[in-house]
Amino acid sequence: MGFQLRELYSRERLSREVQRLGGEISGDFAGKELLVLVILKGAFVFAADLVRCISVPMEIEFIEISSYCGTDSSGRATVIKDVAIPIAGKNVLIVEDIVDEGRCLSSLLDILRPRGPATLKVCAMVDNRRRRTIPLEPDYVGIRCSCGFLVGYGLDLDQKYRELPALYELIPCDESVC
Numbered sequence: 513m514g515f516q517l518r519e520l521y522s523r524e525r526l527s528r529e530v531q532r533l534g535g536e537i538s539g540d541f542a543g544k545e546l547l548v549l550v551i552l553k554g555a556f557v558f559a560a561d562l563v564r565c566i567s568v569p570m571e572i573e574f575i576e577i578s579s580y581c582g583t584d585s586s587g588r589a590t591v592i593k594d595v596a597i598p599i600a601g602k603n604v605l606i607v608e609d610i611v612d613e614g615r616c617l618s619s620l621l622d623i624l625r626p627r628g629p630a631t632l633k634v635c636a637m638v639d640n641r642r643r644r645t646i647p648l649e650p651d652y653v654g655i656r657c658s659c660g661f662l663v664g665y666g667l668d669l670d671q672k673y674r675e676l677p678a679l680y681e682l683i684p685c686d687e688s689v690c
């Protein structure tokens with residue numbers, strides 16, 4: 513079985529949603545400072561656009577967690593690269609590419625909460641409701657959908673397609689046809 517890529521959300525649409533999100537976040541955090549915490553690798557494209565639409569002062573940090581977000585015996589996802597600074601007392605805004613089942617984000621929140629941030633919010637470019645198994649609502653959402661597997665705008669399939677400027681859905685098809 514092969515697959516085709518079908519454009520679902522254009523770069524113009526993504527750009528409009530990012531500007532809207534930037535406005536909402538700037539309003540909500542007016543007079544405060546943010547620690548923007550980007551989840552590697554998928555969120556790097558979205559985050560690069562988003563931070564330039566936010567008008568409050570910020571620090572930007574990165575964290576990488578295992579792409580397999582099942583939990584180990586201690587009940588935690590594996591942190592591959594941790595945040596370089598303490599987050600206690602800070603207004604942390606997690607920037608995630610996509611919330612799907614909800615496991616990655618839920619594990620990450622469990623890891624970060626005990627570190628004592630002043631506030632801990634989540635901004636996801638895509639909230640794909642179709643396979644959600646953990647009840648979890650991101651605070652800020654670019655696109656809410658119920659769709660199949662997406663690539664582009666930072667999202668990958670086996671590390672490929674992150675560079676595509678729009679969001680595409682993978683459509684399975686017969687190899688003799690596609």
Ligand code: IMP
Pocket residue numbers: 554579581608609610611612613614615616617660661662663667668669
């Ligand atoms: P969750 O635990 O299922 O919510 O997994 C979220 C993580 O899995 C995201 O941060 C992505 O890295 C990856 N992921 C989930 N759905 C997709 C998708 O449709 N395309 C690409 N990556 C995805």
Ligand code: MG
Pocket residue numbers: 551552553554555609610
């Ligand atoms: Mg990810």
